[in-house]
Amino acid sequence: MGSRIEGPSNCPLQILIVGAGIGGLTAAVGFRKQGHQVTLFERCELARETGAALHLASNCHGILRRFGIYPETFGANPVHGLLEYDYTGSLRVDADLRESLKQWQNVWVLSHRTRLHEALKDAATAKDGEGPPAILKTSSRVTDVDTVNGIVTLEGGNQYSGDLVIGADGVGSVTRKYIYPNLKPFSSGKSAFRFMVPHETMLVNPQTKDLASRQGYMTFWYANDRRVVMYPCNNNTVMNCLAIHPTYLSKSPVGTENDWDQHTTKGTLLDIFKDFDPRVQALLGMVDQDNLKAWTLLDMEKIPRWVEGKLVLLGDAAHPFLPYQGQGAAMAIEDATSLVALLPSGTPVNDIPSRLALYEKLRDERAHKIQDFTRTTGLDMTDEKRKNFDIMQFMNYNLSHDEFHHSSHALKRHLWSRNASKNANFSWRLPLAFGPLQSPRQDLLGRPQAQTLDAKTITHNVRFKTSATYLRNWLPSASFSFTFPGTVAEASFCCVELKNLGWLGGFGYNYFGLWIHGIQYRCEDGTMYKGSWLPVLFENEANPIITGREDLGMPKVFCDINIEENTIECSWKGRRWLKMEMGGLQEEKESVKQGQDDDNLLLWRYVPAVGEPGKADAEYPVIVEGKSKDLIVVDKKMVGKRGKVDFDDYGETLMEKFPTIGGIVKGLADVPIFEVLEVSRVEGRGLDTFGQARRIE
Known part of the structure; x- marks a missing residue:
């Protein structure tokens, strides 16, 4: 049997998975949801999982939930605390962890291994569900893998061909020898x-x-x-x-x-x-x-490579884990998720090799780093390295990670880079968080001018809890980070209505954007700047967009913004894509000036080089310090708790309906809203010109 001929990108991939353990089944569930055809080969008769129980910490629990697996439904219970004794029974640690674990989005749970295995097997093979059911072949011992043609041979001689073969056959892996034959546990x-x-x-x-x-x-x-x-x-x-x-x-x-x-x-x-x-x-x-x-x-020693031809390893086949941190199953789940994210529906067969290379690059550092942490944790207590080891310093690295977001974003950047090498006219434009954008050239028309109290400002704001792991991928450089280690962040969708602006001849405009709170920028000399980061700002007038981009480095784009009392709608060419509603507003009696000393705004200026596509004339961080802002006199402030942000669903027609901003709309629509914290409507006099914006370094 030969390998399948490369077909159009709308053809599902034929994926063969050797091993139906936790990692193999997680991959099967994810690939099924992507619409691919999956066949699993398990050497045991009943495909049972050995072992007793396992940890499902935040970094893998969230992945399981994304794939429709909810551990609490099959008996997994949350971690509440930790007790530590010496061998004689002397208490060393008694810690209630319930509050500290809340900094991570997903609960750390303890699950019976067999029950998780059964849930994954059902999700992969059940007739009902999204995508074609995976085929599970038990009592199917693999005796040979043709890495060039993607052919798996079973004991007895039966052969199966696929576009990709995944070796998920554990620490005693048979498939590993076809990549690196001399490496054994x-x-x-x-x-x-x-x-x-x-x-x-x-x-x-x-x-x-x-x-x-x-x-x-x-x-x-x-x-x-x-x-x-x-x-x-x-x-x-x-x-x-x-x-x-x-x-x-x-x-x-x-x-x-x-x-x-x-x-x-x-x-x-x-x-x-x-x-x-x-x-x-x-x-x-x-x-x-x-x-x-x-x-x-x-x-096992570190494996030099994970990929050979059409064969790729995941889980213990690539990196056996000792049990000291409870991350072995989590790393197998992360590996599987990375492959699923890098090979979504529509992946062309001829793209698989470059994406497998990206998978190896993404997973090699993280998996082996956590593997090293685990080895140190398991050393004898008298070992000097073990005595000086503080496991808590590695908790954030282990748990504050979402591999689906991480790999999905890496795939985007991979495709952007490849397109840049093939297209002489390829160009990056703000906002960079959403990738290179298609937009017409714009001429500069002037600078903003100082305003007086004749200007009117009405601010509508919905503040909410969201995913730090999702938003972290948008940060424009490694010098930006959240000010906290957890996976739960706060952000605000904010819409401002401006009227009677002198620099616009008495006219006004509206703007709408996403403020991501709790961000910091570290300079090369160690100086830290903290504030809210603005990844995108929509405005419904050309002049403010141009001046904001050129003078301040603000990431501005165009859309129509309609405001009716406490309802905001954003649209383009008559097609609405967002509706934000605020309810239950009650007036706050105290009138104060809007603006606080710590109310800083962080931006990233990017100027493309004219005539040299892909090259930047300038890119650097900008801060607008709250203490230097033009203050607005607040006449009336209404606050409440009821807010709703809905994005219209255009499905696969999104880019057709919104050819210039569809990528941004999709990115914003995917921002999860865990909980609305506050909604507000503030009416005031004056205008924040952001005139004190300055380059940080």
Whole structure:
């Protein structure tokens, strides 16, 4: 069987996945939603997942929800806290984490591995659902992969051909040898007993009762070279336990390095942890001897490459994880999601190689960095590197990441760069967050002038909580960042109605934009500037757009803006794309001046070079300091809590209906609104000219 002939971009890809574990099934679910044809090959008869329970932290929980998998529906329970003891039972840490974990958008949950596996399998293969159901072939051991032609051969001789083969077959990967044959996993020197104990059993035992009484708590006991970890799952009804120890203590004399799931005895388990707290001894005494195994914890050197021809690796096949941070499954889920984001519906077959190269680049650094964190976490307590290791400093790196947003944005930039190399007239224009834009050339018509209190200003504002991981991709350079480490940000859709402007001959105009709050800019000398960042500003008059762009570096574009009381509508050529409504407004009696010392506005100026497409004459950060603004005298302020922002859905016709601003509209429409914090309508006299805008560096 040969590979499929390259077809038009509207043809679904034929994707073969070797391995139907957590990573392989996540990829199958995502590719199914993209409309691709997926076939999975699982060597086991029932495609069951080994192991007991796992962590679904914010970085992978959000991905699962995007794909329609809701862990709380199959018993996953949120993390509430952390208990840490030394091996004798002396308490070292007792931390309630519920408030601190709120900084991340998605809840950190603890899930039974088998239940997650079943949910993913159902989502991938069920007849009902978005896209064609994946085909799962069990008892299908892969014996050969043709990386050039994308052919998978099974034991027995059956062959299957695809546009892409994904090796998701775990730490003992068969597919890995077709990319780098000499790289094999090795023992880390530690093994782990894995077992589960019902809460009911623990609650009736006086020694273990307290350990099961706190719902959602992870508990750790540490000795120098061994540790016991426990955490609940299945709606806090079952305790998942992990007893890690030097391998030589539990290894059978006839065992080999490949015996990673050896049966062992309960007596061996109790002997290894005989010096631990009596509560631990009581817990270990509840183990079912018949199901007790000791797993060798395997590690592997960094793989030099992830891709060979039409074969690509994900999860433990590329980077086996030790269990010390609970990120192994998360990294497999992130890998799968990256591939899904980089190969959306409509991907041409001949584009696959360049996108796989991008996948390797995106995932290699992050996966191996977290892998290194994990190794350090698992060192013996007397190791100097382990003693000086603060795991909390890596929490933000681990959890403040959304791989779908990250890879989707990387794909956009990849395509933009490729188009630039092929098109001599390719040019970048503000706003850069949305990519290169098509727009007619505009002439300069003058500068804004100082205004007086004769000008009238009415400001309509909806402030809301949103996703920092989504908005972070829009920041124009690495020097910009959020002022906080979490995944929840605040932003405002704001519309301003200006009247009686002297520099416009007594006429006025309206503008509408998105203010992203809590942004900072770090200069090369370490100086920090904080404020709200403005990625785009729509205006309904040409003159303000031109002067704002040229004089201030503001990212202005055109649209029609209609304001009726507390309802704002944005449109283009009579086609509406947004409606914003504010309700429940009540007047605030105090009249104050609008503008505060910390009310800074951050901008990014970009000037394309004339006659040299793709080159910038200038690009640099700009700040408009709130303390230097022209202040507006507020005559009336109305505030409330009821706000609604709706984007009209044009589906696949969006770019046809809005040929010059469709990309921006799509970017704004995808901004999630978690919660409306406040709506307001402020009437005042005077005009903020932003005349104090200045270049930062």
